[in-house]
Structures are given as structure tokens and as C-alpha cells.
Amino acid sequence: xTGRDTDLVRHSLAMRINHWITAACFILLVxxxxxxxxxxxxxxxxxxxxxxxxxxxxxxxxVVLLVSYAGMVVQAWRxxxxxxxxxxxxxxxxxxxxxxxxxxxxxxxxxxxxKAVFWAMALLVPVLFFTxxxxxxxxxxxxxxxxxxxxxVLLHSLAAAAAILVWIVHVYAGIWVRGSVxxxxxxxxxxxxxxxxxxxxxxxxxxxxxx
Amino acid sequence: MADLQSQDYVRRSASNLTPPSARNHELEVAKxxxxxxxIGCKACQAACMEWNDLxxxxxxxxxxxxxxSDLDESTWTLMRFTEWKDDKGNLEWLxxxxxxxxxxxxxxxxxxxxxxxxxxxxNGIVDFISENCIGCGYCVMGCPFDIPRxxxxxxxxxxxxxCSDRVAVGLEPACVKACPTGxxxxxxxxxxxxxxxxxxxxxxxxxxxxxxxxxxxxxxGTHVMYVLHHADRPSLYxxxxxxxxxxxxxxxxxxxxxxxxxxxxxxxxxxxxxxxMMVGPNEVQPEDEAKARPPKxxxxxx
Numbered sequence: 001x002t003g004r005d006t007d008l009v010r011h012s013l014a015m016r017i018n019h020w021i022t023a024a025c026f027i028l029l030v031x032x033x034x035x036x037x038x039x040x041x042x043x044x045x046x047x048x049x050x051x052x053x054x055x056x057x058x059x060x061x062x063v064v065l066l067v068s069y070a071g072m073v074v075q076a077w078r079x080x081x082x083x084x085x086x087x088x089x090x091x092x093x094x095x096x097x098x099x100x101x102x103x104x105x106x107x108x109x110x111x112x113x114x115k116a117v118f119w120a121m122a123l124l125v126p127v128l129f130f131t132x133x134x135x136x137x138x139x140x141x142x143x144x145x146x147x148x149x150x151x152x153v154l155l156h157s158l159a160a161a162a163a164i165l166v167w168i169v170h171v172y173a174g175i176w177v178r179g180s181v182x183x184x185x186x187x188x189x190x191x192x193x194x195x196x197x198x199x200x201x202x203x204x205x206x207x208x209x210x211x
Numbered sequence: 212m213a214d215l216q217s218q219d220y221v222r223r224s225a226s227n228l229t230p231p232s233a234r235n236h237e238l239e240v241a242k243x244x245x246x247x248x249x250i251g252c253k254a255c256q257a258a259c260m261e262w263n264d265l266x267x268x269x270x271x272x273x274x275x276x277x278x279x280s281d282l283d284e285s286t287w288t289l290m291r292f293t294e295w296k297d298d299k300g301n302l303e304w305l306x307x308x309x310x311x312x313x314x315x316x317x318x319x320x321x322x323x324x325x326x327x328x329x330x331x332x333x334n335g336i337v338d339f340i341s342e343n344c345i346g347c348g349y350c351v352m353g354c355p356f357d358i359p360r361x362x363x364x365x366x367x368x369x370x371x372x373x374c375s376d377r378v379a380v381g382l383e384p385a386c387v388k389a390c391p392t393g394x395x396x397x398x399x400x401x402x403x404x405x406x407x408x409x410x411x412x413x414x415x416x417x418x419x420x421x422x423x424x425x426x427x428x429x430x431x432g433t434h435v436m437y438v439l440h441h442a443d444r445p446s447l448y449x450x451x452x453x454x455x456x457x458x459x460x461x462x463x464x465x466x467x468x469x470x471x472x473x474x475x476x477x478x479x480x481x482x483x484x485x486x487x488m489m490v491g492p493n494e495v496q497p498e499d500e501a502k503a504r505p506p507k508x509x510x511x512x513x
Contacts, residue, residue, distance in 0.1 A: 001380075035324075036324040036345075036347060036349075037324070037472070038469055038473060039226060039227055039324070039326055040227065042324065042325070042326055045345075049352075050323075050345075051345035052345045052346060052366065053324050054345070055345045055346055055347050056346075058367075077279065082472065097470055097486065098490060099490055099491070099493045101493070111439075114270060117376030122489050135348070135352075136360055137346065137347060137351075138346075138363075138366065141348060141351075141361070146351060146352060146354075146357060147309075147458075149348075149351070149470055150352045150458050150460040150461055150464075153349070153352060153464060154450035154460050154461075154464045154468070155465065157468065157472070158468070159466060159504075161468075161472035161475065161476065164476050165475060165476065165479050168476065168479040168480055168483065169479070169483075172428035172483035172486070172487075175482075175483075176486070176487065176490075176492055177470075177493045178492050178493060178494045178495065179495055190495060190500060190503075191500065191503035191504075192495045192496070192497075192500030192501075192503045193495045193499070194503065195499045195502050195503035196496070196499040199310070202503065207455050
């Protein structure tokens with residue numbers, strides 16, 4: 001962690017490494033996946049050395065993402081458990097989006113939006129993995145029927161589109177809420193940031209530190 | 212082959228633009244397989260291997276005349292043998308030459324994500340252009356007849372070309388040339404349909420009341436057609452689909468969902484941009500830092 005002495009540790013180094021492996025894999029999967037999805041985006045396969053190599057690489061990148069995201073679930077599931085306050089927070093979404101989040105209930109380690117992103121991906125990543133294995137022609141074609149593969153490829157593209165939407169929300173939230181990216185790169189946030197966005201978490205941190 | 216331009220495409224996979232199609236003054240062709248005249252000699256299979264320089268691995272006996280037991284990357288046509296008993300207990304040996312049907316509306320082409328890996332010429336032939344193939348196997352999912360096979364060696368998909376190279380220079384497909392009984396005919400689709408009509412009349416006169424032409428409308432008709440003695444039940448012939456069509460799952464995936472998903476993604480990104488313009492960043496204010504009471508100057512917890 002880098003930053004001022006008064007800063008709080010937001011994410012451990014292990015968590016940050018895992019996050020950025022997942023992020024890199026996700027972006028590579030989106031680029032290669034979209035190239036197979038629509039002809040106007042087929043040129044994206046050129047980033048991977050052409051259609052054949054994009055097709056060959058895509059599932060392997062998916063395997064890495066499954067492992068790294070599983071690691072993130074292990075590291076972060078507890079902080080993402082859904083509580084009654086989250087429902088209340090969602091009700092105040094309008095104020096939150098208008099940068100008046102003080103109107104919403106105080107937030108613990110993660111807010112309802114972050115939790116929704118976390119659990120949406122926790123659902124979509126396995127769906128993408130298992131449907132992806134079913135259509136992994138090179139190794140698994142003999143284990144599935146053609147009809148199963150048709151359904152799997154449709155589910156795979158539906159889940160991928162959903163994951164991309166969730167990802168757009170996630171990335172925009174990171175840009176919009178200043179100081180969030182630092183929490184995932186350097187690992188630290190200022191106390192003011194914690195006060196503003198995760199007040200309950202700040203209180204828990206300060207009482208734990210015995211201050 | 213790709214260096215020899217055909218310039219007579221009517222369809223090209225994963226392409227939104229009109230493919231080169233000026234040289235389109237061609238008759239639609241068709242191969243007519245008259246199952247009632249087939250003796251199962253496999254000359255067509257041998258001719259296909261011969262012309263296309265295909266030599267599959269020698270397999271093992273599977274308890275059937277089918278040899279090899281299935282289509283593969285080096286078996287583009289295959290005699291499939293079915294022993295069937297009719298209502299009166301009479302045994303019929305139904306022999307069907309299986310292979311690409313060259314659909315007017317090809318499911319493989321619709322499913323293919325690689326531009327120009329599957330094309331359809333003005334004469335109706337559906338051809339795989341292997342250098343553009345990426346080996347994803349989507350054509351296998353798109354095909355209503357279970358025809359394409361992806362090679363485990365070069366990861367390219369293969370199937371019958373209807374001898375597009377021969378047809379392009381005015382020759383009939385190799386299987387047609389080799390057939391000793393005239394069970395396989397080749398010509399314009401119109402002529403083949405007329406000829407099939409005569410065959411059907413003949414078969415009906417000989418007691419096959421359900422004889423008919425298999426030219427399934429669900430895929431817009433095919434450029435390989437069968438004369439069947441039991442046209443009311445095509446599936447008797449080693450599982451020939453009764454009513455083939457492009458699976459609605461594939462059609463939905465490649466049809467409605469594709470533009471919808473891209474529009475949704477674009478919309479989400481645009482919504483984010485507008486939020487940024489109208490609301491702007493959510494920044495930590497000096498008073499937040501003050502209220503957070505850093506330990507050095509706070510002197511106690513809240």
C-alpha cells in the first residue's frame with residue numbers, strides 16, 4: 001500500500017492482483033468474443049493474430065478468468081453479503097446517482113451496487129464457463145449433442161452480453177466515484193473517501209485500530 | 212481456389228455488404244439422388260475420394276454396411292444403410308447417400324462468424340472457403356442435417372463441395388459420373404425436379420403410393436434432392452430430417468439477439484457518458500476529510 005499514513009487499506013495486494021488478472025482476462029475475452037459475435041467486429045480477432053488463434057485462445061483465457069474470479073469470490077464474499085440496508089440503499093438510488101449519497105443509509109465495506117456487480121459476475125462467470133466448455137469444439141465436441149451446443153452457444157452469448165453490461169456499469173462507477181480506482185491499484189483510500197462512501201466500514205476500521 | 216475468383220456469390224458468411232456477384236448468369240443446379248435406383252455399391256463414395264484426393268483412416272467393422280461409420284473430414288459422402296420392415300412384414304433395404312444438401316438457406320452459413328468462410332454461388336452450391344475458416348464449429352450447430360465435420364488436425368471444417376470445381380468448368384460432380392445405375396443425376400434444378408416427377412409417377416404405379424421428392428421447403432429447398440419411396444417418412448432413411456429448418460435457437464442467436472445486444476452495450480456506455488455530463492464525478496470534499504477525523508488530530512473515536 002502506498003499513500004499517506006492516515007490512509008486506510010481498502011484491498012490487500014492479493015486481492016488487487018486477482019482483480020487485475022480478472023480485468024485483463026475479461027477485456028481480452030470481450031474483444032475476442034465480440035469478434036465471433038458480429039461480423040462488423042470480426043476485425044478484433046486481428047488483435048489476437050487472426051480468427052484461428054483468437055478462437056483457440058479465447059477459451060483458455062476464460063479458464064484463467066474462472067480461476068482468478070473464484071479467488072476473488074473467496075476473498076470478498078463475506079463483505080458482499082446482502083443486508084436489509086442494501087434494499088434501503090437501492091431505494092435511494094436516485095439521490096446516489098445525483099451525488100447526494102448522504103441521503104442513503106450508511107454503507108459498510110461494499111454498497112448495494114458493488115454487491116450487485118459482485119454477485120452478478122459470480123453467477124455469470126460459471127454460466128459462461130460451463131456453456132463455453134460445451135462449445136469448446138477442440139476438446140469437448142464429442143461430449144455434447146448438436147442441440148445442446150446450440151442452446152449453450154445462445155446462453156453463452158446472452159450471459160456474455162449481460163456480463164458486458166455489468167462490466168460497463170462497474171467501470172463507469174470506478175470513473176465516476178473519484179478515488180475508487182486507487183483503492184484497487186495502490187490499495188488505499190483516504191479517510192474522507194471512506195467517510196463519504198463507506199461510513200460504517202470507516203467506523204469499524206477505526207474502532208478496530210483502537211483509535 | 213480462392214485465387215480463382217468466382218464473382219458469382221449470392222451469400223457470403225459474416226458479411227453485411229453485397230459480395231462480388233456480377234457473374235451471376237447461371238442456372239441453379241441440383242443433384243437428384245433417386246434412392247429407389249440405388250444398389251449401394253459405393254462407387255459414389257469411391258469417386259468422391261478419388262476426385263477430391265481424400266483418404267480417411269482405415270476404421271474398424273461396426274456391424275453395419277456403413278463404411279466408414281460416419282461422415283468425417285475426409286468422408287464427404289456416405290452410403291447409409293437401413294433395414295426396415297413395412298406393415299406387412301416385408302423387409303426393405305433403404306440406402307441413402309448422405310452428404311451436404313446445399314440448402315437454399317444454409318444454416319451453416321448463417322451461423323458462421325468468419326467473413327467469407329462459407330459462400331453460396333449463384334448456381335446454389337454452398338462451399339467452404341477453408342482459408343477463412345477459424346475452426347469454431349458454429350457451422351456444425353447451424354446445419355439442420357448434421358453434415359460439417361471439423362478436422363482435429365487442421366481445425367478446418369469440411370463437407371461436400373458438390374464438386375464446385377468440376378461444376379464451374381461444366382462437368383458433373385464425381386459421384387454422378389461414377390454412379391452405374393443412374394441413381395444420381397445432375398442438372399438444372401428445374402430439370403431435376405421434372406425428372407423426379409416422372410420417377411415419382413413411375414414409383415406410384417409400382418405400388419409405392421407415398422413416393423415423392425424430398426426438397427424440404429423449411430430450408431428454402433435444397434440443391435441436393437432425393438426421390439424417396441416413402442416420402443411421407445423421410446426419417447426412415449437413416450434419420451433424414453422430416454421437416455428440416457434452421458434451429459430457432461440458432462436463428463434467434465444470429466438474428467434478433469445480435470443487434471439487440473450491441474445496441475444494449477452501446478446504450479449503456481452512452482448512458483454513462485450522459486451521466487458524467489449531467490451529474491459529473493462524485494468527489495471527496497474537504498469537509499468529508501475533516502469529518503473523517505484522522506487519528507492524528509482527532510484524539511478519540513466517535
